[in-house]
Amino acid sequence: MKTVITVSLGSSSQDSTFETEFLGQQFKVKRVGTDGDESKAWELLRRYQAEADAIGLGMIRDNLEVGERRIEFKDTDKLLDVVTRVPATTGARLRRLLQVRAIRYTQKTIGSYFNNNHVLFLSGAVNYDMAMAMSDYTSNLKFADALLQTGAPKMLTSLDQLELFARGSKLLGSVVPSTLGAVLPSFTGVKKKLVASEFAKAHVIVGTFEDIKTFGSKKNLEGKTIISSAIDDDRLAWFTEQEVNLVVDVSPMLFDDVVGVNTIEAMILAALETTNEEFSLQDLEDVVRELKITPRLLHPTGKFRNIRRFAFVVHPLSQEYIKKGFPIPKATPKLVMDKIEQIAAHAPPMVYCKMSNIISPTGAEAEGWLISVGGTPKEMLSRNPEFTYRRLLAACKMAQDMGAQIIGLGAFTKVVGDAGVTVARRATLPVTTGNSYSASGALWAAADAMRRMGLVKARKNGKVMAKTMVVGASGSIGSVSARLMAMAFDEVVLAGRTQKKLDWLKDSILEETPDAKVTATTDYEAHLGEMDMIVTSTSGAGKKILDITKVKPGCVITDVARPLDLPPEEVAKRPDVLVIESGEIELPTQCKMKDIGLPPNVIYACLAETIVLALEGRFEVFTIGRDTEWQKVKEIYKLGIKHGMKLAAISGVNGVHSDDDIAKVVELAKEARKTWKAA
Numbered sequence: 141m142k143t144v145i146t147v148s149l150g151s152s153s154q155d156s157t158f159e160t161e162f163l164g165q166q167f168k169v170k171r172v173g174t175d176g177d178e179s180k181a182w183e184l185l186r187r188y189q190a191e192a193d194a195i196g197l198g199m200i201r202d203n204l205e206v207g208e209r210r211i212e213f214k215d216t217d218k219l220l221d222v223v224t225r226v227p228a229t230t231g232a233r234l235r236r237l238l239q240v241r242a243i244r245y246t247q248k249t250i251g252s253y254f255n256n257n258h259v260l261f262l263s264g265a266v267n268y269d270m271a272m273a274m275s276d277y278t279s280n281l282k283f284a285d286a287l288l289q290t291g292a293p294k295m296l297t298s299l300d301q302l303e304l305f306a307r308g309s310k311l312l313g314s315v316v317p318s319t320l321g322a323v324l325p326s327f328t329g330v331k332k333k334l335v336a337s338e339f340a341k342a343h344v345i346v347g348t349f350e351d352i353k354t355f356g357s358k359k360n361l362e363g364k365t366i367i368s369s370a371i372d373d374d375r376l377a378w379f380t381e382q383e384v385n386l387v388v389d390v391s392p393m394l395f396d397d398v399v400g401v402n403t404i405e406a407m408i409l410a411a412l413e414t415t416n417e418e419f420s421l422q423d424l425e426d427v428v429r430e431l432k433i434t435p436r437l438l439h440p441t442g443k444f445r446n447i448r449r450f451a452f453v454v455h456p457l458s459q460e461y462i463k464k465g466f467p468i469p470k471a472t473p474k475l476v477m478d479k480i481e482q483i484a485a486h487a488p489p490m491v492y493c494k495m496s497n498i499i500s501p502t503g504a505e506a507e508g509w510l511i512s513v514g515g516t517p518k519e520m521l522s523r524n525p526e527f528t529y530r531r532l533l534a535a536c537k538m539a540q541d542m543g544a545q546i547i548g549l550g551a552f553t554k555v556v557g558d559a560g561v562t563v564a565r566r567a568t569l570p571v572t573t574g575n576s577y578s579a580s581g582a583l584w585a586a587a588d589a590m591r592r593m594g595l596v597k598a599r600k601n602g603k604v605m606a607k608t609m610v611v612g613a614s615g616s617i618g619s620v621s622a623r624l625m626a627m628a629f630d631e632v633v634l635a636g637r638t639q640k641k642l643d644w645l646k647d648s649i650l651e652e653t654p655d656a657k658v659t660a661t662t663d664y665e666a667h668l669g670e671m672d673m674i675v676t677s678t679s680g681a682g683k684k685i686l687d688i689t690k691v692k693p694g695c696v697i698t699d700v701a702r703p704l705d706l707p708p709e710e711v712a713k714r715p716d717v718l719v720i721e722s723g724e725i726e727l728p729t730q731c732k733m734k735d736i737g738l739p740p741n742v743i744y745a746c747l748a749e750t751i752v753l754a755l756e757g758r759f760e761v762f763t764i765g766r767d768t769e770w771q772k773v774k775e776i777y778k779l780g781i782k783h784g785m786k787l788a789a790i791s792g793v794n795g796v797h798s799d800d801d802i803a804k805v806v807e808l809a810k811e812a813r814k815t816w817k818a819a
């Protein structure tokens with residue numbers, strides 16, 4: 141039987157002795173606390189080495205490495221040096237290894253969990269390796285080292301600042317406490333409040349249980365993730381009271397009794413009959429892998445809430461929207477409004493509203509921010525794309541600072557320039573235009589409307605016996621809609637204003653779907669009279685795009701464009717044609733947010749794409765550029781269903797189309813067709 145004794149500077153009330161099997165050997169493990177008495181610890185260590193195979197030293201400061209600075213503690217070395225006959229360890233190497241593994245394990249197991257989280261380290265110096273690992277997933281790191289050690293009322297906000305502080309602080313070696321208890325008496329209420337308020341801002345807090353308890357309360361810990369170690373039942377009960385969401389216990393639960401990492405490292409050294417000097421980091425990694433040591437992910441409330449965060453950029457579609465957002469008199473002359481519109485385009489991004497309480501049937505949750513940039517389509521299109529890129533990148537930075545994990549680009553913010561490619565390349569957050577779901581929503585709505593109209597039939601091979609057109613077919617939403625429509629309909633007309641782009645798209649569609657019947661034309665008016673369905677998704681920004689008087693009676697037109705390609709006065713000319721406003725999406729739960737000009741709980745499909753990706757934890761560049769992949773349209777449709785998204789009630793310029801409204805259009809269309817002749 142091997143014997144490992146841990147002498148801890150911690151409380152003697154947690155003393156215990158137990159026997160266990162470890163690495164194929166029998167062990168007797170004993171812990172003795174000295175209640176902070178270093179002389180007593182020195183004496184015990186001197187005595188116990190005679191009866192132990194290895195010694196652990198608990199609740200003592202590990203010698204540290206922060207960047208290029210090595211910090212050694214005389215009192216630690218003094219205690220370690222008294223043990224000469226057997227290996228002695230504070231568990232520093234194993235602790236650092238386990239910390240890094242805990243971050244990687246949690247990130248992987250829960251799925252991109254730490255991406256862009258706000259993480260507060262009570263001591264970055266003590267948890268330097270963990271902070272390095274965390275920096276792979278987020279740049280929103282804060283360290284309380286300067287505040288807690290020197291009293292300076294300032295957080296360090298990057299690893300660089302932490303390293304600089306460690307290099308510059310001559311005192312650091314003497315003031316890093318094993319717990320903050322040592323420095324707290326000198327802490328004023330203001331500084332305590334400052335740390336408590338940093339708790340409130342963080343998503344993740346890293347620290348010892350004692351330190352977290354010093355500053356934490358239900359007010360600033362509810363819903364948070366805590367990374368700590370040696371969490372026993374009492375500690376977990378305290379986290380339950382504070383309604384903490386997740387506790388990552390870095391120290392593994394290898395035995396029925398909770399033991400410190402120093403004890404485990406001492407047991408490894410004893411089992412392998414080796415010393416610190418002979419035992420390399422690689423050896424340690426091999427043992428940890430063999431033992432299959434994983435951190436414990438504890439859910440104190442019994443229900444784990446996995447809340448992902450998104451941001452989405454919106455902008456005013458016209459001067460009318462600017463008037464709605466600011467106290468501008470309705471009767472303001474056009475000349476003045478033109479000036480205001482120009483000034484608004486230069487405005488820095490700002491938060492329009494927060495969106496919260498979006499809960500998927502899978503249990504995943506999302507919340508986020510709508511960030512508004514000031515340019516109208518007219519202003520954006522009249523300037524170099526770089527003007528808009530700069531504002532979008534500022535919005536991305538703002539979103540990142542707030543903790544968003546993905547950002548979507550609304551309406552014209554992805555129409556200007558290269559449809560999100562440059563912004564995605566330069567931004568530090570994953571970007572999506574949302575155009576896959578916009579195309580999906582448009583086709584979903586169109587299919588639903590055509591089914592309810594009942595004027596077209598399907599062939600045995602599943603193809604719809606109908607002719608369709610996409611106006612703006614070379615665009616991001618238009619091109620992918622055309623690809624999918626070519627697979628499903630008898631015939632598709634690719635309409636637009638640049639023949640070369642349309643020809644390229646036609647060739648590409650025929651490669652994918654060789655039996656499709658495809659026409660590419662800029663002279664599309666002539667075809668309008670034959671179409672059963674039209675999708676119009678241009679960036680015409682209010683220009684006249686198609687002559688509705690030439691459209692076949694009973695045609696379903698899905699107007700995806702914003703501003704609309706078919707304004708109300710045009711739609712009113714043809715009561716025998718069903719014009720629907722793309723396919724908006726209904727959220728799975730009552731979302732708290734400001735009005736965006738849609739019915740309650742209904743959002744634009746491109747915003748829905750951003751939310752679905754957030755719910756799925758897919759923090760990646762999903763849709764960018766003008767060559768949207770049809771596979772992504774299908775994928776986001778399926779993911780939307782998984783997360784409880786529904787097609788919103790089909791609506792037109794005058795609101796929701798009821799069954800009676802649709803029946804009326806069908807009746808008028810049937811009547812008109814009796815005399816209808818396509819031009």
Ligand SMILES: NC(=O)c1ccc[n+]([C@@H]2O[C@H](COP(=O)([O-])OP(=O)(O)OC[C@H]3O[C@@H](n4cnc5c(N)ncnc54)[C@H](OP(=O)(O)O)[C@@H]3O)[C@@H](O)[C@H]2O)c1
Pocket residue numbers: 550551552554555556559574575578611612613614615616617618635636637638641677678679680681683685700701702703722723744745746766
């Ligand atoms: N409802 C929603 O949820 C939603 C979501 C996202 C976007 N949108 C709106 O959908 C529209 C399309 O977005 P997108 O990202 O696909 O834009 P895009 O990639 O820039 O495509 C725009 C298309 O419109 C064509 N076009 C522009 N002016 C035209 C004109 N006067 N006549 C005929 N064609 C014209 C362009 O042709 P060229 O290539 O030849 O220039 C291009 O094919 C925009 O209005 C946008 O605001 C709506």
